[in-house]
Amino acid sequence: MRKPVIELEDIGKTFQVAERTAGLASAVKSLFNRKHREVEALKDISFSIGEGEIVGYIGPNGAGKSTTIKVMSGILVPDKGTCTVMGFTPWRDRSQYVEHIGVVFGQRSQLWWDVPVIDSFELLRDIYRIPEPIYRDNLTMLTAMLALDDILGVPVRQLSLGQRMRCEIAASLLHNPKLLFLDEPTIGLDAVSKIAVRKFIKRINKERGVTVILTTHDMSDIEALADRILMIGKGTLLYDGTLPELKARFGSGRTLTVDYREHTEPIELPGASRLSWTPERAVYAFDAERIKLADLIAPLSQQVELLDIAVDEKGIDEIIVQLYEEHQI
């Protein structure tokens, strides 16, 4: 068991949201008679994350992911429960604690918009009181790893999204944090930038032992990076395990597509359900745990002249949707 870096126990957070119906009259009325509704964003969330893990924190929109990240990074105070990160209580010890963590919110910038990137980095050096030799070393390493050479002198507002994201990630690591929170770090990035960001995350985890907590809706981020998945829905933790475990539990569904020389009758295959049919092609769904592919192909080949066969596994997106459906979230 790895040494725990983050420990959450029974964390709860409820927001009061002002309720208002549409229209000017109700807007005026609500000025005098405010009605509130409670949104329970987190309900008794408990988990522990060990040193050096890369954990994917997933769940549908509004599940409570950002709220959890805000609690763990000390921006938000929960209503109940305890949260200990590297011995600190994030919201209470915030001024000391922030020196040990890096945070990237994909949809928000920590860089100053109108000044060159390098000026933002120097401001962060002063804010975090990073000793000059450490700052220099990190800047050199991050510039090389994230290919920042040509963009350090450019104001942030002139950068593309992919360039800005690489700078955001560099900014979050200038002070050598041992823990990195990444909230949607690849949102809106093209395929090349996504792969570059993923490679970098893997590398700092391996080479520097940085623990990474990653929220994303992009399941290929999870496939590429996460050793472990925590899934949250409606404020409750629903799954804690590895991706292979998840695949083993839900991923035995397959589709079988067969092309054959023209055949006028649809063919029934015991053990598989037919999804579509034409005189030249049929698609079946089957569960690989219940029936072997060979036991489907053999009876099929006795009835038609087979030309081509393709078998597709259930993708990670479909597995996640199935998991959401199972928990009705």
Ligand SMILES: Nc1ncnc2c1ncn2[C@@H]1O[C@H](COP(=O)(O)OP(=O)(O)OP(=O)(O)O)[C@@H](O)[C@H]1O
């Ligand atoms: N400051 C706030 N005031 C009121 N309600 C909030 C606030 N922040 C979050 N919520 C509510 O808490 C719930 C959880 O929100 P949160 O942002 O944590 O979800 P999320 O899983 O990060 O969603 P997404 O994937 O859409 O970013 C939602 O119902 C949201 O509307």
